[in-house]
Amino acid sequence: MLSLHGPEGAADHAGPSPGSLPPYAIWIDLNDPNAEEAERIEAQTGLRVPSRQALSEVESSSRLRRLKTGLSLSTPMITFDQADSQLKPLGFVLTKDRLITVRFHDLRAFAAVKTRIAEGDGPCATSTEIFLLLMEELVDSLADALEDMGADLDALSTRIFDFDVRARPSARPDDKRPPRRRDLALRRILRGIGRRGKALGKIRSSLLGLERIVPFVAAECESFSEGEADQRFETIRRDIASLDEFETRLSENVQFLLDAALGLISIEQNNVFRVLTVVSVVGVPPTLIASMYGMNFKHMPELDWIYGYPYGLSLITLSALVPIVFFKIKGWF
Template identity: 70%
Template structure:
């Protein structure tokens, strides 16, 4: 899909007719998953070769940041901002003195926000570089908002982790929220949630790194195109990205801390299980010893002809099992 925008708002572009010429006052050409016909129309109008998705996805810096005869070719991975399908997709900028061409493959609210700002006269998009700055500024704002949302999610997740045992009650029944199976499921969910946040932050970090490189490269290569009011905006953007990157670093440290805490809870649960098994095995040793002793087939055993020998043996087995339990209870192991 192709949309055109001038300094004052949206521009009609003749629908999907491949033979229709693009308007001269189209300053920003936005291509969202463009067809071959749309790419050909833009190339014919601007003289700029539209890169494919594979070309925009290349990871080496020389492919992502290039100066060619017509202007700058820039690309970066960008998060989808869709929490249900949080992924990285390529985003390309083709910047010349007369045009800004953006190539993307997913919907982004930042682009809709820039279009609205230009339509409402809230943003200065009278040149290609100013339009470029509007788009990048909105992307940076969106990334900052996304990190703020993640910060709130991590606060809630932290509460769930460190209050994990606050509702525990002794003698839990089957189906109770504190039953072993429920606790195991809850810990699995916590671990998955921490992992998802870690993956999301890594993708946000990749987007921030790509934008930081684009800003620095564009500022250095477009000195002759920048006005006196545009150069400080590049410096402001660089500062904003640096501060957001620091915030993302702190969130990543929080994720690592929560991961360690969750693994600690899992380790405690495993230790509890092993402790129960250990106590059971120790409690079973004395009764086994007593039963083994009186199970020996010797001819002369004093208790063999005793009328109370059998009750005596049972009582001795019971006492030998209860005494270790009382000892462990007194020590606080149970």
């Protein structure tokens, strides 16, 4: 989808002459463009529209390039509006007169910039100023994503460390029974930690891409930037640095919660083995007594006792109860 924008907002697609763009169309936004749209923009601007494959290159020399008339930039950018976040390439072609953006998913930052341009919120008379607006909104979107991630991790932390406190949401405060299907609850916690960890990795990739783009553009576009551009570039750079630190702390928190969840799983496994150990120990003495009296030797005094059978059953029962009482006193179950 192709959209054109000028200092006043959205622009018409038709220029003053056939095959031309409106002179006030500074920003050309290509959202998942087809071949026809890309060829049209290339013919009308003389600038090459990078393909998705070209924007997906990982080496810095491919992501940050100096062109004859401007700059070609690309970075992976996380999707914010889906439960299962994804990384998709985002590209910029920045010249003195034009800004071409190539993306393959909807981004709130782009919608926010279009609204700001239409409302006259912020300088947007040049391609560099619109580029700066996009950088500011992208950084703000990443900051919002990290804040939401922090809140999610706090909720996960509460679920992990209060795992044994309440049996059910409606349980009484003094009800300390363990929740049902503990294994299922722990698997859900692990899946939640894994999803947050994966999303943090994608946010980190997006931040790294912006962290490389901002100083490169600030150094390379001095010839066609003016006004407060340098100060705004520096502000964006500082914001990205602060988000890097915040993301690092969240990553450490994810690792801490993962260790805590694995510790809970280890405790649950130990509880299972402890129960099995108690059962096996309780069953050994009765088995020994029953085996002894089942040998059927000829001279066994108990065979002639009137109460030999009740005596044997009582001995078996007593030998099973003694270990149970012992382990109960020790608090093993």
